[in-house]
Amino acid sequence: xxxxxxxxxxxxxxxxxxxxxxxxxxxxxxxxxxxxxxxxxxxxxxxxxxxxxxxxxxxxxxxxxxxxxxxxxxxxxxxxxxxxxxxxxxxxxxxxxxxxxxxxxxxxxxxxxxxxxxxxxxxxxxxxxxxxxxxxxxxxxxxxxxxxxxxxxxxxxxxxxxxxxxxxxxxxxxxxxxxxxxxxxxxxxxxxxxxxxxxxxxxxxxxxxxxxxxxxxxxxxxxxxxxxxxxxxxxxxxxxxxxxxxxxxxxxxxxxxxxxxxxxxxxxxxxxxxxxxxxxxxxxxxxxxxxxxxxxxxxxxxxxxxxxxxxxxxxxxxxxxxxxxxxxxxxxxxxxxxxxxxxxxxxxxxxxxxxxxxxxx
Amino acid sequence: xxxxxxxxxxxxxxxxxxxxxxxxxxxxxxxxxxxxxxxxxxxxxxxxxxxxxxxxxxxxxxxxxxxxxxxxxxxxxxxxxxxxxxxxxxxxxxxxxxxxxxxxxxxxxxxxxxxxxxxxxxxxxxxxxxxxxxxxxxxxxxxxxxxxxxxxxxxxxxxxxxxxxxxxxxxxxxxxxxxxxxxxxxxxxxxxxxxxxxxxxxxxxxxxxxxxxxxxxxxxxxxxxxxxxxxxxxxxxxxxxxxxxxxxxxxxxxxxxxxxxxxxxxxxxxxxxxxxxxxxxxxxxxxxxxxxxxxxxxxxxxxxxxxxxxxxxxxxxxxxxxxxxxxxxxxxxxxxxxxxxxxxxxxxxxxxxxxxxxxxx
Numbered sequence: 001x002x003x004x005x006x007x008x009x010x011x012x013x014x015x016x017x018x019x020x021x022x023x024x025x026x027x028x029x030x031x032x033x034x035x036x037x038x039x040x041x042x043x044x045x046x047x048x049x050x051x052x053x054x055x056x057x058x059x060x061x062x063x064x065x066x067x068x069x070x071x072x073x074x075x076x077x078x079x080x081x082x083x084x085x086x087x088x089x090x091x092x093x094x095x096x097x098x099x100x101x102x103x104x105x106x107x108x109x110x111x112x113x114x115x116x117x118x119x120x121x122x123x124x125x126x127x128x129x130x131x132x133x134x135x136x137x138x139x140x141x142x143x144x145x146x147x148x149x150x151x152x153x154x155x156x157x158x159x160x161x162x163x164x165x166x167x168x169x170x171x172x173x174x175x176x177x178x179x180x181x182x183x184x185x186x187x188x189x190x191x192x193x194x195x196x197x198x199x200x201x202x203x204x205x206x207x208x209x210x211x212x213x214x215x216x217x218x219x220x221x222x223x224x225x226x227x228x229x230x231x232x233x234x235x236x237x238x239x240x241x242x243x244x245x246x247x248x249x250x251x252x253x254x255x256x257x258x259x260x261x262x263x264x265x266x267x268x269x270x271x272x273x274x275x276x277x278x279x280x281x282x283x284x285x286x287x288x289x290x291x292x293x294x295x296x297x298x299x300x301x302x303x304x305x306x307x308x309x310x311x312x313x314x315x316x317x318x319x320x321x322x323x324x325x326x327x328x329x330x331x332x333x334x335x336x337x338x339x340x341x342x343x344x345x346x347x348x349x350x351x352x353x354x355x356x357x358x359x360x361x
Numbered sequence: 362x363x364x365x366x367x368x369x370x371x372x373x374x375x376x377x378x379x380x381x382x383x384x385x386x387x388x389x390x391x392x393x394x395x396x397x398x399x400x401x402x403x404x405x406x407x408x409x410x411x412x413x414x415x416x417x418x419x420x421x422x423x424x425x426x427x428x429x430x431x432x433x434x435x436x437x438x439x440x441x442x443x444x445x446x447x448x449x450x451x452x453x454x455x456x457x458x459x460x461x462x463x464x465x466x467x468x469x470x471x472x473x474x475x476x477x478x479x480x481x482x483x484x485x486x487x488x489x490x491x492x493x494x495x496x497x498x499x500x501x502x503x504x505x506x507x508x509x510x511x512x513x514x515x516x517x518x519x520x521x522x523x524x525x526x527x528x529x530x531x532x533x534x535x536x537x538x539x540x541x542x543x544x545x546x547x548x549x550x551x552x553x554x555x556x557x558x559x560x561x562x563x564x565x566x567x568x569x570x571x572x573x574x575x576x577x578x579x580x581x582x583x584x585x586x587x588x589x590x591x592x593x594x595x596x597x598x599x600x601x602x603x604x605x606x607x608x609x610x611x612x613x614x615x616x617x618x619x620x621x622x623x624x625x626x627x628x629x630x631x632x633x634x635x636x637x638x639x640x641x642x643x644x645x646x647x648x649x650x651x652x653x654x655x656x657x658x659x660x661x662x663x664x665x666x667x668x669x670x671x672x673x674x675x676x677x678x679x680x681x682x683x684x685x686x687x688x689x690x691x692x693x694x695x696x697x698x699x700x701x702x703x704x705x706x707x708x709x710x711x712x713x714x715x716x717x718x719x720x721x722x
Contacts, residue, residue: 004395005394005395005396007396007400009400009401009402009405010402011402011598012399012400012401012402012403012408012598012601013400014396014400015397015399015400020388020389020397020399021389023388024385024388024389027381027384027385027388028381028382028385033366034365034366034680035366035368035375035682036376036381038373038376038381038560038561038606039368039370039373039374039375039376040370040373041370041371041372041373041683042373042561044370047373074435074436074437074440074562074600075435075436075440075583076435076597076598077597078583078596078597079435079436079583081581081583082581082582082583082584086581109582110581110582110583113579113580113581113582114581192598194598198399199399199600199601199602200399200403200598200599200600200601200602201435201562201563201599201600201601201602201603202562218474219474220442220443220447220471220474220475221443221470221471221474222436222439222440222442222443222471223443235439236437236438236439237372237373237437237553237555237561238561238562239435239560239561239562239600239603240373240560240561240562241560241561241562241602241603242562242600242602242603245399319395321396322402
């Protein structure tokens with residue numbers, strides 16, 4: 001086994017080594033049952049314990065209050081883009097969307113198919129998402145306000161969250177569990193697992209019970225949040241292995257000391273990387289407003305696309321993989337999710353210094 | 362590691378040992394990449410090869426013609442219960458449902474929320490699903506005809522499929538890949554993976570391209586089959602690890618000789634088990650019509666519920682696990698999916714003989 005690489009993939013992304021090692025050790029025989037956890041019934045004791053432990057860890061790490069339910073769903077964040085307006089955007093209502101990147105746009109497009117929407121703020125002009133709006137133009141009596149807390153492609157992130165009268169719904173797919181949160185301020189938080197929580201195939205949803213109760217009763221039952229809340233996410237077969245890996249990942253965060261510690265670790269990584277960019281005399285350039293810089297997806301440019309391609313090729317050779325920016329924007333991107341260690345980021349910072357020394361004219 | 366048990370779980374169910382062993386061997390380092398397959402981008406070379414190989418294996422094993430697309434989706438068969446009528450049951454149309462068990466009922470209930478439905482046949486009276494209808498009362502010009510090919514709870518199975526003018530849509534969650542099929546006779550086949558294909562969290566869909574084209578263009582984009590067909594199931598992040606395990610399972614079926622061989626193996630297992638029931642002088646009793654008996658979920662009763670409980674306890678002790686009938690019907694159930702070996706069924710048959718000798722009065 002050779003795991004000497006540093007995985008900067010944007011998602012599916014690297015998993016913490018201890019979480020993966022634990023999965024490896026018990027893959028063929030879970031807890032002495034003679035079966036893989038994948039082979040256990042979702043209604044049996046072995047999986048039930050994993051399911052409940054994972055929910056308890058979500059509650060503990062994020063301090064989820066009793067007013068909110070924790071759900072494990074399928075369909076990705078992209079599925080939620082549809083089911084959120086289907087559940088909560090009734091006739092005659094308007095939903096506010098803050099559009100700060102490609103994923104916000106997609107969420108908005110799905111909502112437009114369901115009901116009335118209003119763009120309450122954007123992250124830049126002409127699809128150039130370099131900022132986070134400091135003021136929002138909110139609709140009186142909006143059904144909800146939707147934001148994307150971190151923008152994986154643009155490399156921006158809400159540093160603090162707006163206060164809204166309507167339920168605040170946040171897609172936190174790319175920064176969930178990276179920092180402490182005050183969950184009670186949110187009507188709903190949702191996150192596809194494949195960045196900070198586990199493998200693709202499960203979506204974590206944390207939603208206010210009173211909001212869930214107000215969901216549509218005429219859409220198909222499987223698409224109602226209430227269906228899943230009523231059955232503790234066992235209405236139908238959950239993606240058991242994905243939940244199990246999430247358990248391993250959350251247990252690792254818990255052992256590390258929880259989200260305060262994780263936030264400090266992520267800050268350390270981001271400071272090192274932005275520091276390397278800012279200290280490069282403009283050789284490396286962040287296209288993002290300084291006060292909107294993401295701690296999870298750090299994007300930067302080089303003097304030319306040729307140099308960017310060379311950087312990516314040589315970095316890959318050096319074991320630093322996944323650094324190519326999203327195909328829609330180009331450039332470089334280091335996704336420094338929880339699983340990426342400060343040492344891994346240190347290797348990238350060293351590589352950046354050497355590359356610049358060798359290639360700056 | 363102790364894998365001396367025989368797993369008769371109804372789903373999530375046992376996986377073929379070679380498929381699981383392969384996953385174990387490469388869990389931490391997939392194909393020398395230094396990363397788990399879970400950690401690879403769904404747009405990278407490593408996963409893309411797995412994705413395409415899995416699709417190719419589906420096409421090869423089932424002989425899927427070019428007229429049909431192969432999709433990997435999320436949300437389980439229960440998700441399809443909603444998205445099928447949302448896509449294909451338009452205003453002024455009627456969809457025919459053949460109701461042969463609990464899962465057909467659930468599919469019908471979701472469709473009723475979308476449009477007009479008609480029950481074209483049932484598997485028994487008063488919710489007592491012991492048969493498969495030999496004749497159907499089909500609607501002229503129906504949007505589609507929906508059947509459940511195998512009924513996991515009732516233990517019944519279509520031995521052959523009806524000929525319909527409207528597209529025939531079959532939930533094959535519990536018998537996909539257990540026998541050869543003539544795919545061209547179906548508008549759509551779908552199957553949650555967790556019985557014969559892999560872990561829970563991925564649904565295999567095989568659908569006629571012309572049917573997909575006719576799907577609704579006004580429902581949310583993520584819920585349209587066309588969205589996924591157009592992007593070869595990479596419109597959003599697929600459940601990559603679940604697809605990967607499906608690849609391992611299908612490769613195992615292929616190595617075994619394909620679906621003719623698999624059908625013969627399943628027939629051998631079912632013959633042994635039904636033989637043990639029928640030769641027990643009524644001690645073991647099949648509640649199902651002889652011509653409707655499932656080859657995948659074999660259900661039977663004992664003279665009393667007390668004896669059934671004793672049977673389950675002693676069988677579990679002997680390493681024969683997962684034999685408890687569904688909580689809604691009671692009794693015994695052996696799910697003899699592809700991964701269950703003839704030797705495993707032989708152990709159950711031996712146990713049945715010994716139990717009867719010790720407990721028959």
